[in-house]
Amino acid sequence: MGGFFGVASESSCVLDLFFGTDYHSHLGTKRGGMAVYGPDGFSRAIHNIENSPFRTKFERDVEELEGNMGIGCISDSDPQPLLVQSHLGSFAITTVGKVNNAEELIRSVYENGCTHFLEMSGSRINTSELMAALISQKSTIVEGLQYMQERVDGSMSVLLLTADGIYAARDRWGRTPLAIGCKEGAYCVSFEDFAFGNLGYTRWGELGPGEIVRVTSGGVERLVKPRDQMKICTFLWVYYGYPTSSYEGVNVEEMRYKCGAKLAERDNADCDLVAGVPDSGTAHAIGYANRSGIPFGRPFIKYTPTWPRSFMPPRQAQRDLIARMKLIPVEAFIRDKSLLLIDDSIVRGTQLRETTEFLYRSGAKAVHVRPACPPILYGCKYLNFSRSNSDMELFGRRVINELEGRPTAGEGVAPYTDPDSLCYKKMVDKIREVQNFTSLQFQRLDDLIASVGIEPCKLCTYCWNGKE
Secondary structure (H helix, E strand, O other), X not given: OEEEEEEEEOOOOHHHHHHHXXXXXXXXXXXXXXXXXXXXXXXXXXXEOOOOOHHHHHHHHHHHOXXXXXXXXXXXXOOOOEEEEEOOEEEEEEEEEEEXXXXXXXXXXXXXXXXXXXXXXXXXXXXXXXXXXXXXXXXXXXXXXXXXXXXXXXXXXXXXXEOOEEEEEOOOOOXXXXXXXEEOOEEEEEOOHHHHHHHOOEEEEEXXXXXXXXXXXXXXXXXXXXXXXXXXXXXXXXXXXXXXXXXXXXXXXXXXXXXXXXXXXXXXXXOOEEEEOOOHHHHHHHHHHXXXXXXXXXXXXXXXXXXXXXXXXXXXXXXXXXHHHOEEEOHHHOOOOEEEEEOOOOOOOHHHHHHHHHHHHOOOOEEEEOOOOOOOOOOOOOOOOOOOOOHHHOHHHHHHHHHHOOOOOHHHOHHHHOOOOHHHHHHHHHHHHHHXXXXXXXXXXXXXXXXXXXXXXXXXXXXXXXXX
16 A cells, blocks of 8 residues: 655644654555655655664654655655656655556657656556656646546545645545644645644544645645545455544544444354454454453464564565564463454455464464455455455455356356355355364455445445445
């Protein structure tokens, strides 16, 4: 994924920018960056944060950067923010999203007069530079941002820093959030709304789908009104949203408690202890325990001082190693116990299988598994929340192919998305067998949607049911 933060202040913005950006570190572990604008123009710093956190890499930059407006990002892909000079003037840009039609967009930019790109990530053109090139096709920044949003197949939210303020554009379908905070003499814009609370900002509002605003130290100017339709990613609440965040007025931690309670309402597992796979499974497990009356406990503790999130490293072997190394067993809560384990999801299946085997080796009598969302059967078209490059990397799809005896797609997958169908029951039982779980019960999609509590038509559920 990735996240960003921007500040426009009457005084220096650098400390607020530094801490606000750092509060997005849970969304990526590859690169961080900050760009500021002040009396001497634009300045920027970008660092690799794969082996050490954002704070340690940017402490010196905080002392050297000067400006009253700035944007920062945590990126799990390209170096950002970029500094750009075009007929629209000088600006810095950072983006969050996914572009499925990059080659088509690159060709169109060449055809419209762009001669070259400078920023390359391996053999791939930097996404933020491509977005800057699209924006620069039009005569104004606002027209360019609208044009970019229309052309992108996927999703794209943007912060664009100019001498006149920060342009903030939420993607056309509102798949990712964009909140604004204010305090005396300053306004900020942020992917995560919790990022500005400790900095003294109060919540000003949240941009709607496709909405574009210009943020200055004096206020917020609405330039493009929001679209009526929204498809915000439901997986924000299930997994990658921080517990203190709220999206569309719904707090992440509160939603996870409700989600766990919904799991418990449909369950009758006989177990001694309810546990969550840390960290994202913990709140779901608390909700389950509160509703079921089965005690919540921590049969393993996540060793956080040195091990990063296992979701982020690019190599599967590295993710698997970290998943093993960071969990330390508490044998008193494992040996001869029947455990009910809640994880946020099953994507590839590798880590949860290894966690289950780890519990068995530590003396568990039984391990009942309850994922907090339905089986993921479709790779996300809109956000980079999973590193799966193909639907066939998803564990659920591999099981379906085995049951069908052939690669299955389209309508062939649909019966497996219905929790009341025989196909679904066969899939779940096969997953349980292969993963060596004592029992397995996924969250139902209707219960997941009810846990969020906003209109179902405003939620994207594509990864579970294939419906756009």
